[in-house]
Amino acid sequence: MAPNDTLSLIWAGIIALAVFGYIVMDGFDLGIGILFPWLAKGDQRNTAINTIAPVWDGNETWLILGGGGLFAAFPLAYAIIMPAVYTPLIAMLLGLVFRGVAFEYRARTTRLWIWDAAFAFGSFMAAFSQGVILGAILQGVPVSGRNYGGGWWDWLSPFSLLTGLSVVAGYALLGACWLIYRTEHPLQDRAFTLARVTGLATLAAIGAVSLATPFLNHDYFSRWFALPGMIFVAPVPILVVVTALLFARALHRRAEVQPFLLALCLFFLSFTGLGICMFPWLIPGKISIYSAATAENSQIFMLVGVGLMLPIIIGYTAYAYWVFRGKVGHDGYH
Numbered sequence: 001m002a003p004n005d006t007l008s009l010i011w012a013g014i015i016a017l018a019v020f021g022y023i024v025m026d027g028f029d030l031g032i033g034i035l036f037p038w039l040a041k042g043d044q045r046n047t048a049i050n051t052i053a054p055v056w057d058g059n060e061t062w063l064i065l066g067g068g069g070l071f072a073a074f075p076l077a078y079a080i081i082m083p084a085v086y087t088p089l090i091a092m093l094l095g096l097v098f099r100g101v102a103f104e105y106r107a108r109t110t111r112l113w114i115w116d117a118a119f120a121f122g123s124f125m126a127a128f129s130q131g132v133i134l135g136a137i138l139q140g141v142p143v144s145g146r147n148y149g150g151g152w153w154d155w156l157s158p159f160s161l162l163t164g165l166s167v168v169a170g171y172a173l174l175g176a177c178w179l180i181y182r183t184e185h186p187l188q189d190r191a192f193t194l195a196r197v198t199g200l201a202t203l204a205a206i207g208a209v210s211l212a213t214p215f216l217n218h219d220y221f222s223r224w225f226a227l228p229g230m231i232f233v234a235p236v237p238i239l240v241v242v243t244a245l246l247f248a249r250a251l252h253r254r255a256e257v258q259p260f261l262l263a264l265c266l267f268f269l270s271f272t273g274l275g276i277c278m279f280p281w282l283i284p285g286k287i288s289i290y291s292a293a294t295a296e297n298s299q300i301f302m303l304v305g306v307g308l309m310l311p312i313i314i315g316y317t318a319y320a321y322w323v324f325r326g327k328v329g330h331d332g333y334h
Contacts, residue, residue, distance in 0.1 A: 007300065008293040011073035012280075014306060018066035020271055024264060025059035025317070028052070031175020033099055033123020034168060035194055036116060044187045045116065047328055049103070051182040054324040056103065060096070061313055072302050076146060077282040077292040083148040084141045085133045085155050088164075092129035098122025124168060131167030135160030138277070139216050143286040159212055166205035170267060173198040177260035182328050188256075195251055195259055202263075203244055206270055210237070213277060217284055220277045233276050240269050 029052040039045050071078045082089070099122030106115035136155035143149050176198050179191035214221040223229050243265045250258035280288045293299065 005290050007296060007303070008073075008289045010303065011069065011293070011299060012282075012289045014310075015066055015069045015073070016271075016275065018062050018069060020268070022059070022062035022066060023267055023271070025055075025062055027171045027267070028174040028178040028260075029056045029059060030099075030123045030127045031171035031173065032178065033119050033175075034127060034172045035175050035179075035198075036120040036123070038194060039187070039190065041112075041116075044190065047183055047187050048179060049106070051178065051328045053103075055317075055320050057100070058317060058320060061317075065310075065313070069306075073294055073299060074282055074289065074292040075294055077287050079146075080141060080143055080148045080283055080287065081137065084150060085136050087152070088129040088132040088136065088155060088160075092126050092133070095122040095125030095127075095129060099126065123171075127168045127171045128164040131164035132156075132160045134167070134274075135163030138163070138213060138274075138284065140285065141283050143283060159216065162205075162212065163209060166202075166209050169198055169201040169205045170270075173202045173263050174260070174267070177263045181256050181260045182326075184327050192251060192254065199244075199247060199251070199263075202266065206240065206266070210273065217277075219285065223276055233273075236269055236273050236276070240266065243269065 032048050032052060036045060036048070039048055070081075098118050102115040102118035102122060106112055106119065109115060132155065135157070139157060139159050141148065141150065142154065173195065176191050176195035180188055180195060183191065214224050224233055243262055247259060247262040247266070250262060278284060280290065282289055282292050
């Protein structure tokens with residue numbers, strides 16, 4: 001393997017880490033916004049907000065790292081993907097703006113219902129748009145030479161809508177499990193109920209997307225259903241079933257930490273399945289991580305910067321979560 005290919009793999013790993021880091025960190029606070037209409041006004045909503053108040057904005061660092069890494073390390077793929085998903089990408093950014101403004105203003109207004117609605121709408125829109133973007137990339141992006149070769153609405157399809165709703169369900173599950181972990185009394189009881197509902201919805205979504213994805217592309221189908229590859233990927237769906245059973249057991253036992261960790265395991269397994277489908281493609285069937293990579297010296301230069309900054313990001317994130325650990329009430333941390 002050429003040195004530049006090794007660097008391309010490293011950068012693909014960094015971007016994958018950033019994307020999964022974003023899912024882990026920002027997924028649950030978007031999920032809390034999605035669940036907001038099903039929480040009682042007053043103390044329950046205030047407590048839910050307090051569980052994410054110290055960390056919600058820092059969580060989005062991972063989104064910047066993933067997008068910036070794609071632009072810097074794989075500029076060709078960035079230049080083709082961005083025009084293909086402009087509409088859902090703009091919707092996602094507007095959703096994040098809505099929820100960010102609502103997060104600040106709801107503590108400083110007498111018209112609380114307006115900002116609660118904005119918080120819920122922005123969270124739903126951001127999560128749904130992320131799923132649509134994922135679906136649009138998975139189903140294939142038309143490429144003409146070194147440019148995007150499709151139209152304005154090519155991203156919109158039944159599959160992309162399915163992946164959009166699936167991400168909403170998954171984030172809502174993470175939000176419910178986070179509330180189980182960080183709250184108590186009536187809100188925790190409500191979170192257990194929501195976790196059961198969103199858990200079933202998430203498992204149904206995983207099943208639907210898993211059944212639909214192999215039929216998008218012959219390469220996807222052969223990786224999952226052709227021998228000998230089928231033998232190597234079989235542990236993924238088996239582990240999904242095992243994790244789902246453990247999750248149901250944890251909810252039945254009213255465990256507080258395990259549901260959140262097992263929900264993250266479901267996301268990790270789904271993320272692994274996505275990697276099995278796409279590797280080594282950034283644009284399925286068209287642009288690989290090797291053909292899209294920037295020059296070797298540029299990758300090395302940027303890798304030095306990431307090598308310095310990534311431990312700092314991980315360090316301050318871990319420290320923030322450590323400082324603001326423990327149960328949370330409507331008036332703040334215990």
